[in-house]
Amino acid sequence: MFHKKEIVAMLLAGGQGSRLYALTNRIAKPAVPFGAKYRIIDFPLSNCINSNIDTVGVLTQYQPLILNDYIGNGQPWDLDRAFGGVHILPPYQGKTKTDWYRGTANAIFQNIAFIKRYNPEYVLILSGDHIYKMDYEKMLAFHKQKKADITIAVIDVPIKEASRFGIMNTDQDNRIFEFEEKPAKPKSTNASMGIYIFSTQVLFDYLEIDENDSKSQNDFGKNIIPRMLADGKRLFAYNFNGYWKDVGTIDSLWEANMDLLGEKPRFDLFDPNWKIYARNDPFPPQYIMEGAVITNSLITVGCHIEGTVINSLLSHNVKVGKGAIVMDSVIFADTSIEEGASVQYSIVDERVSLKSHCHVGSSKGQQGKITVISSDVIVDQGMVVQAGEMIEKDVKR
Amino acid sequence: MATLGLIFSNIHDKEIFEVTKKRTIASAPIGGRYRLIDFTLSNMVNNGISHIGVVTKNNYQSLMDHVGSGKEWDLARKNGGLVILPPYGASQDLYNSRLEALKSIINFIKFSHADYIVLADCYQVCNIDYKPIFEQHFETKADITCVYRESNITADDYSPVVMLDVNEDKRIVGMDIQKSFLGKAKVSIDTWIIKKELLQTLVEDAIARNLKSFNRDILRENLNHLKICGYPFRGFFGNISSLKSIFQVNMSLLKADIRNELFNIPNRAIYTKVRDSAPTKYGVNAKIVNSLIADGCIINGRVENSVIFRGCHVNSGAVVKNSILMQGTLISEDSHLDYVVTDKNVKIIHEKQMQGNLKKLLYVEKDGVR
Numbered sequence: 022m023f024h025k026k027e028i029v030a031m032l033l034a035g036g037q038g039s040r041l042y043a044l045t046n047r048i049a050k051p052a053v054p055f056g057a058k059y060r061i062i063d064f065p066l067s068n069c070i071n072s073n074i075d076t077v078g079v080l081t082q083y084q085p086l087i088l089n090d091y092i093g094n095g096q097p098w099d100l101d102r103a104f105g106g107v108h109i110l111p112p113y114q115g116k117t118k119t120d121w122y123r124g125t126a127n128a129i130f131q132n133i134a135f136i137k138r139y140n141p142e143y144v145l146i147l148s149g150d151h152i153y154k155m156d157y158e159k160m161l162a163f164h165k166q167k168k169a170d171i172t173i174a175v176i177d178v179p180i181k182e183a184s185r186f187g188i189m190n191t192d193q194d195n196r197i198f199e200f201e202e203k204p205a206k207p208k209s210t211n212a213s214m215g216i217y218i219f220s221t222q223v224l225f226d227y228l229e230i231d232e233n234d235s236k237s238q239n240d241f242g243k244n245i246i247p248r249m250l251a252d253g254k255r256l257f258a259y260n261f262n263g264y265w266k267d268v269g270t271i272d273s274l275w276e277a278n279m280d281l282l283g284e285k286p287r288f289d290l291f292d293p294n295w296k297i298y299a300r301n302d303p304f305p306p307q308y309i310m311e312g313a314v315i316t317n318s319l320i321t322v323g324c325h326i327e328g329t330v331i332n333s334l335l336s337h338n339v340k341v342g343k344g345a346i347v348m349d350s351v352i353f354a355d356t357s358i359e360e361g362a363s364v365q366y367s368i369v370d371e372r373v374s375l376k377s378h379c380h381v382g383s384s385k386g387q388q389g390k391i392t393v394i395s396s397d398v399i400v401d402q403g404m405v406v407q408a409g410e411m412i413e414k415d416v417k418r
Numbered sequence: 419m420a421t422l423g424l425i426f427s428n429i430h431d432k433e434i435f436e437v438t439k440k441r442t443i444a445s446a447p448i449g450g451r452y453r454l455i456d457f458t459l460s461n462m463v464n465n466g467i468s469h470i471g472v473v474t475k476n477n478y479q480s481l482m483d484h485v486g487s488g489k490e491w492d493l494a495r496k497n498g499g500l501v502i503l504p505p506y507g508a509s510q511d512l513y514n515s516r517l518e519a520l521k522s523i524i525n526f527i528k529f530s531h532a533d534y535i536v537l538a539d540c541y542q543v544c545n546i547d548y549k550p551i552f553e554q555h556f557e558t559k560a561d562i563t564c565v566y567r568e569s570n571i572t573a574d575d576y577s578p579v580v581m582l583d584v585n586e587d588k589r590i591v592g593m594d595i596q597k598s599f600l601g602k603a604k605v606s607i608d609t610w611i612i613k614k615e616l617l618q619t620l621v622e623d624a625i626a627r628n629l630k631s632f633n634r635d636i637l638r639e640n641l642n643h644l645k646i647c648g649y650p651f652r653g654f655f656g657n658i659s660s661l662k663s664i665f666q667v668n669m670s671l672l673k674a675d676i677r678n679e680l681f682n683i684p685n686r687a688i689y690t691k692v693r694d695s696a697p698t699k700y701g702v703n704a705k706i707v708n709s710l711i712a713d714g715c716i717i718n719g720r721v722e723n724s725v726i727f728r729g730c731h732v733n734s735g736a737v738v739k740n741s742i743l744m745q746g747t748l749i750s751e752d753s754h755l756d757y758v759v760t761d762k763n764v765k766i767i768h769e770k771q772m773q774g775n776l777k778k779l780l781y782v783e784k785d786g787v788r
Contacts, residue, residue, distance in 0.1 A: 057697035058713070096489065097692070284718075290696035295427050303687040305677060306450035306713070306726075308697065309706040316704065321697040321713055322451075330466075334697070414518065 023104045026139040026162060028218075033125055033133070034062060034149035035082030040270045043395035043413050044370055045401045049081065050269070051149030052088040054371070055354045056281050056290060058321040059299045061268060063131030064154070065147045066098045066107070067297045072157035074145065076105035077156040078135050080128045082112055082121060097300045099390060101360045110135060130228040136221065144224050146217040146241065151287065152199050153214075153265040154295045160259045161218055170254040171246070173197065174216035176261050186212035187242050189258045197256040200246055211258055214253045214265055217241065223254065238331075264288045271391050275368055278334050278351045282317050282361040290319075295310045304337050312343065328358070343379070366408065376404075379416075383408040422532035422614065423462040424468035424523075426516060426539050427455065427481055436661045436781050437761065441480040444472070444540035446658065447744045447762070449671050449680075450712035450727050453484050453538045454658060456690045457680075459500075463491045464686040465548040467536060469498030471526055473519050475505050484691050491622070491689050501651055517632040520621045527621070532614045539608040543656030543667050545680050545688065546609075551649045555611050558588055560647035562616070562637070565609040567651050570602050580606040580633050584648040593638040607634070607651060616644075654679045665759055668725040668742050671710055695728050703734045719749065758782065 038050025045053065051062035062079075069077050071091035077100060081088055088109075095107030096113035110132050110308065112121050122128035129136075129146065136144055143164065145157055164172040170393030175189050183204070188193050189211040190199040201207065231237050237244045249258055264287055266277040281286040290297060314329040328345035335341075336353045337378070350367045358364060359377040367382040368391060375381060379400045382392035388410030400406060400416040427444035437446050437535065455472070462470055464606035470493060474481060476623035481502075487493075488500030503523050520527070527535070536548065546565075555563040566582050581603040583592030620636050629635035637646060654676050668674050681688055695714025700706070707722040714729040719736035727745040732738055735752040746763040753766045757774030760766065761784040769788040774780035782788055 097694075204604050284701060290715075291699070296694050297696070301692045301694075303689045305671075305681040305688070306710045308672075308674075308677065309709050309711060309721075312706045313706060315700045315706055317702050319697040320700065330700075 023410065024140070026105055026141045028066075028076075028137050028143040028145055028155075028157075029136055030074050030077045030137070030143040030145040030147055031129055032065055032069075032077055032079045032147045032149055033060070033128060034079050034088060035085075035122055035128065036148075036150060037083040038150065038269060042116065042271065042397075043393050043411050044274075044368065045084070046395060046413065047084060048087045049149075051082050052091055053268075054275070054336055055268065055274070056151065056278060057319040058296075058301075059297060062088070062092070062149045063098075063297055063299045064152050065149060065220065066092075066100070067295075068153070068155050068157060069145075069147075070100060070298070071295055072155075074157060075100060075102055076141075077107045077111045077140055078132060079107060080110045080132065081148075082385050083126075085109070085111060091300055093300070098298045105139065108135065124237075124244075125227060125241045126231050126237075126245050127239035129224070130232050130239070133225060133228065141221055144219045146215075146219065146398050148215045150269050151214065151265060151268060152268055153261075154263060154288075154292070154297075155216070155261060155265075157216075160216075160261075161396055163259050164218045164220075167195070167257045168255060169218075169257040170220055171249060172218045172257045172259050173246070174214040174261050175211040175258045175264050176214050177210050178212040180207065180210050183207035183210050183212060189213060191258045195258050195260070197250065197258050200250055200256075202242055211260075213242065214261060217243075220303065223249075246354070271393060275351060275391050275398075279332070279349075281319055281334065282332060296378050302337055313341075322412045328360075336371075350382070365392075366390075367392040367394065369394045370398075371398045376400060376402040378402060379404045379406070381406040419534060420469070420751075421465075421467045421531045421534045421536060422527070422530045423467040424518060424520075424535060424537045425458050425472045425725060426537070426608075427472055427478065428475035433704075435659075436783065437759075438477075438666055440477060440784055442474065442477050442540070442585075443658065445481040445484050446664065447660070447727060448543060448656075448664065448668060450710050450725050451689045452688060453481075454543065455485065456662070456688055457493050457543050457545070458538050458540050459485070459493075460686075460688045461544070461546050461548070462536065462538070463493065463689070464470065467548075468493065468495060469501075469530060469532065471501045471503050471523065473503045473523060475519070478502070478504065486691065490546065492693055495639075500562070500783065515631055517621070517624055517630060517636065520617075520632065521625050524618070524621050524625070527614065527618055530614065530770075535612050535614050535617050537610045537612070541658045542607060542609075544651070544653055544660065545683055545686055546651060546653065547686070551611060554588065554647065554649050558647045559645065560589075561612070561644040562646045562651050563611040563635070564606055564646060565649050566604045566606050567655050568602065569605040569655075569657075571600055571605065573600065580608075582648050584650075586707060588647045588649070589645045590637075590641060590648045591641060593641065595633055595638070604648065604650070607655065609651075657772065661781055662778060663724055663775075665742060666678050668710075669740075671725065672708055672723065673776070677710075693728055763788070764788070 034051040038045040085112045094101045100107040140298040268274045307324040310327040313326045316331045320335045325340045327343040328341040331348045333347045333350045338355045340357040344361045345358045348365045352369045353371040356373040358375045361378040362375045364386040366383040395413040401418045404416045425440045445453045452470045491770045493500035544644045581594040698715040701718035704717045705720040711726045712728040718734035719732040722739045724741045730743045730747045732749045733751045736749040737754045739756045741758040747760045750767045758780045760782045764782045765787045
């Protein structure tokens with residue numbers, strides 16, 4: 022128990038998430054709030070613990086403060102362990118050289134010493150920007166059964182979207198014979214989910230080769246996997262059938278949030294067999310005042326609702342004043358929407374203050390663009406923020 | 419100044435009422451997501467006390483489950499932290515009073531590194547700042563400071579009530595332990611500050627002389643020999659002594675000023691066990707009026723003037739009015755509840771009409787199916 026682990030997970034959490042624009046000005050993408058009481062990284066971390074993986078390295082680089090704070094000692098995910106547990110792995114200064122993480126493969130390469138400490142047979146590589154529930158134990162069983170060098174989780178995507186992904190072409194035994202990164206004319210619909218299980222020695226060998234190749238971009242998808250394929254290694258695709266969403270864009274983040282709503286939601290947070298864990302703050306239950314209207318919404322602790330909330334998700338301590346309307350929107354923690362204000366088809370970041378009778382966004386049917394308000398912004402009384410705008414500075418009268 | 423906290427989790431066991439049949443009063447549910455002990459524990463922690471002994475006697479399984487290692491209160495410590503003090507000795511020797519409980523933990527008190535000890539109970543819903551109490555304690559050079567509140571005693575309160583006679587110098591000059599008093603009085607809230615050495619001496623003396631009651635034999639007997647002062651607590655105080663009072667204190671949390679006083683004081687949050695519930699989901703037919711709703715609920719029906727604990731389901735067509743639904747209650751389609759208190763994991767399936775009133779609350783026991 023205290024000398025080795027069968028499998029160690031490495032979670033790539035250093036991405037800037039530039040396509041989330043204003044939402045990632047100050048925080049790394051995996052720390053972006055999601056689903057009223059979670060952050061994106063809660064999903065891969067909860068998947069790990071639910072899959073009996075108790076050793077996780079989280080590789081951080083971009084704006085790590087909030088992420089580091091959030092993960093802390095890993096206690097909310099039961100990852101505070103005497104041997105193993107969660108470890109934050111930032112880039113570090115070496116004796117001879119100092120490097121930022123140059124690519125996904127390089128990030129793992131720089132942390133080979135961390136992996137070696139646990140002497141694992143397998144290494145699971147994850148990314149911190151996907152919403153899904155997946156039992157990695159089943160994928161590992163598949164990997165062992167196929168005697169694979171690497172197993173890549175794939176999901177069936179609609180053919181018209183396939184050219185946005187890395188596509189794995191497989192034979193009848195699910196062995197990958199061809200890999201195409203964002204193909205113009207995709208031959209199959211098996212899209213890589215960016216989830217890999219490596220047999221450890223193979224991983225170390227290829228990281229070494231890749232590191233010595235000065236032309237490489239040090240990326241798993243672009244360099245390591247094509248090279249393994251060219252060398253005739255055993256690459257297998259593991260089919261995943263559940264819900265999976267890349268929340269790297271404003272649109273997909275909004276959609277994934279909305280997928281949690283409804284009587285039979287696309288993605289169910291109430292699954293007792295697969296709890297999603299998060300760091301909890303000590304706030305009282307939500308209070309719903311007389312006159313409030315709440316329909317098809319997810320709301321959490323500390324909220325105070327006097328107005329109308331329809332098809333929306335509210336993180337902790339959100340205040341919705343009398344006569345205010347929140348519709349088709351995702352509101353992050355500690356934001357207040359004062360009397361008579363309205364928010365439609367928007368994502369509103371933390372600690373935003375929407376003063377009375379201001380109007381943000383327009384109804385979803387009309388122009389079809391999501392409005393985004395960045396953290397700590399104040400929108401003054403009576404001001405109007407047009408649909409599709411990205412607000413990072415106070416909107417003053 | 420090192421301070422040790424001592425919490426008595428069973429002291430009112432004699433007044434067992436419905437909700438405390440299968441648990442200590444300390445683990446009685448309150449306020450949607452809390453247990454009573456959360457208030458006393460959080461009060462101590464927020465006042466810098468990081469070594470706390472919880473004295474238990476019986477039925478303490480649910481309490482142990484709730485507090486665990488104490489990590490939610492930042493009490494999972496190498497030095498100090500949370501210590502559960504189960505009964506010690508043969509079962510026929512189990513303590514029956516606070517003083518006997520203190521006798522049984524005399525070694526725990528003796529070996530702690532504390533200078534001062536705060537003793538408190540769990541029947542109270544309040545957010546109390548100990549700083550001014552300590553200030554008064556030092557100012558008056560008191561040996562013991564007892565916290566009291568000005569209260570209107572009703573038949574619902576615990577008996578006996580300990581009434582204090584406090585003079586202008588804040589010194590307690592009289593103590594009346596009455597079983598049948600009704601009306602206004604200065605009532606002890608069973609929270610005391612005392613120097614460790616003094617408590618140790620008093621308890622050792624009580625052991626030697628086989629004394630039984632903390633209030634009667636230690637405090638009242640020593641009013642002339644020791645300087646025992648009173649400190650008035652003037653904030654919101656929810657006094658839990660019966661099913662009715664559980665109902666009323668829960669209902670009082672629907673008032674914004676009371677919620678603010680309990681939960682929204684900066685740096686004095688009330689901590690509780692984390693259950694990792696999902697956010698609460700409201701369906702298209704949900705209608706909520708003036709209610710406090712915890713996480714992990716799925717609400718499709720109508721909820722009015724009620725407190726709904728974590729993980730409850732109110733199905734469509736159901737109406738819950740003036741009621742308390744404790745953790746994991748299920749209200750199935752078209753059931754109407756008015757003035758009902760359901761304990762943990764209750765299922766209301768067959769009963770379509772449950773009508774109580776303030777004088778006669780309907781109570782459904784833990785795991786009950788109606």
